[in-house]
Amino acid sequence: MLPPSPSGATTEVVAAVDVGGTRIKAALVDRSYTVLAQTTTPTPADIGADIGGAVAATVKALLESVPPGQAAQLVGCGVVVPGLVDEEDGIGIYSSNLGWRDLDIRAQVESFLGLPAVVGHDVRAGLLAESRLGAAGGHRQVLFMPLGTGIAGALLLDGSVVSGDGWAGELGHVVIDPSGPPCPCGQRGCLEVLASAGAIERIYRSQSHERLSAEDIAARAEAGESLASSVWAGAVRALGQAIVMTVTLTGVDLVLVGGGLSQSGEVLLRPLRDDVAGRLTFQRPPTIQRAGLGDRAGSLGAACLIWDSL
Template sequence: MTAVVAAVDVGGTRMKAALVDREGREVVTLTRPTPAALDVPGALVRAVAETVAALREAAADLSGHVGPEDAVGRADPTAPEDAVGDTPEVVAAGVVVPGIVDDVRGVAVWASNLGWRDLPVTAPLSELLGMPVALGHDVRAGLRAEVAWGAAAGSRNVLFIPLGTGIAGALMLDGHVVAADGWAGEIGHVVVEPEGLPCPCGQRGCLETVASAAAVARAYAARTAGRGGAPLDAEAVAGLVRAGDADAAAVWDHAVTALARSLVMMTTATGVDHILVGGGLAQSGETLLAPLREAVHASLTFQREPRIERARLGERAGCLGAACLAWDVA
């Protein structure tokens, strides 16, 4: 029987889950909407337990019935047939959530878009599932997965910075992912423009109000307002940058400049020599990375220059990171 762990990434809108073997292969995957009202005591633990049960069912019969809202698949076509043919044994579970997470106490401390405060996860979920459970932060765990199975293999001093709806960050220094009781890595809320736009966190001009995928889309919409065009996402703005559109280029430069300044600050303060850019904005590839490398290079004097690359695991990073945490406690 193949030993696997159950991995669940609880996001603002979707829960991504998988059964993952020792080599990081997703034997079964499942995506379902994140239920409402997860701030009610017990709701998060119940939602995760139900997801783990659904993963087990899906593993027992991949062609069997699943809920209409579930998307189940066999994610990795390179996984050996026997990993699918027998029913995998789930030996531990890993859960990752956004926001402030106390991995040591196993408590989801705070998440702005999910509304919870101080939810105990590890102890009640472990009791419910009858197996060891680990809780972690989605981006810190994603960095663990990039180190184990992705673009950061062999690196010891890494910054992982997904640029999506918001911006979070995770740091590995001297081979250790830094958590600081859950408070490390909030690079998206470092103020880069004190007179800038208000941020949901209460400050003005946070990096994520300038350089997240959502911010780029908003800035382009604001700049071209009144011209009657349909709203574009960041990927479409990147396409216009490549096509030589002046408005898109101005918005893009603004974001790249702010991002480069933040990366130089992080490089100087922490000594990272490898930066993995992820999230929606990174899908533009070299449209983002080439000017970003140039701007960072131009700002450095004595510092060790970091290698700046795209993260490899994409939107699976959090789920695979949850698997890394689960294997730690299995």
């Protein structure tokens, strides 16, 4: 149990916690989604053994960082995690990054905080936040595509984020080239091994023996270096194929590109728009743009989930 929040002229807030493979990003968020405090801390190695304790420590640090003039009354906690999530029962079914199976996250967090908690999926929650507070406002059919070390996906269809019993959105493992390189998932030629930041770095290194970040490769592509341009163009083609497939199957009309790779901005988006436009025939052309909330989408999504439930 945390000590009770001070009473008096207080603002009700929720703690919104995004537990990632390397960092925990957290915020105190009031009902109008103003962020009163936020922190980023390393994810403890044993997070699976004590997620309640880790979240409680994060929340305590958040509360302590509220400026003295502002009194915040904590009323609940939203936690979002990667992997396979049972949102209804608050269970982390499986995360390869975080190393848990069937972890009752909600029960542990509620027991540590003594407050209601909800558990969601990081990318789906991020899309929910983008649709309420970010770049997807007013859209009802959206693909949210964070491109980083891996590639994730989430779909907003007919105005609702699709869960698929927790299984929806594995865009990174849609097979783009059945004869492509093997993917750790067991398939070959998944989008993730062709177009993630990690893939771009690996492919460039395998041909140049030079270890560069995806950001540097983007800069060299922009400057016209031939190998960088060709590696970048290959990733763009794979992303274009995946987007057109998703548009054809689901009718999304907005594609929000997020994650580290989206920081390349127009170096990525311009050729991607051209590639997609060249593939579409009868389909409704989607707008392709950067996501709006950056790496705070997940924690703001956690705030949406817990406020919705209170």
